[in-house]
Amino acid sequence: MARVVPFHPSLTPQGVARLPRTRRPIGRVTAVGALLSVLSVFGSVIVAAVNHMESTFVAWAEARHQREQDRKLWAMAQGDPRLMADLVALQQRDDARGG
Known part of the structure; x- marks a missing residue:
């Protein structure tokens, strides 16, 4: 006994021929990867600069505190x-000792 299976109209041989082949958007993927790489590099530089600024500020604050203590003494x-x-x-x- 044969079964009749209904097909969607887009699955007919003519409909399949009209469907474009899907390609992977290599250019878009590469551009996103490049953008993420650039952001990563800039992010690393910014984090290093902030860490340097923070350590400089901590040293300055400690020196200021020491000067204030010396002044009080x-x-x-x-x-x-x-x-x-x-x-x-x-x-x-x-x-x-030193000299």
């Missing part, structure tokens, strides 16, 4: 002769 030493004597002794000891 010097202000206290000017009012206390014992503290001033200790600071002078420490400075002389550092000078003797």
Whole structure:
């Protein structure tokens, strides 16, 4: 017994002949890959620059904090002769080691 299977009109031999062959858009894929590569390189450069800026800022903040602490210690030493004597002794000891 034969079965009749209905076909969609686009699947007739004439309909199949009219369908364009699908090609992989190599140019588009390559362009997207190139764009992602360029963005990756720029991203890496930007991340490195931000990390450098951050480490520079941290060093600057630490130096500023140290200067402020030195200023406070010097202000206290000017009012206390014992503290001033200790600071002078420490400075002389550092000078003797380094020079």
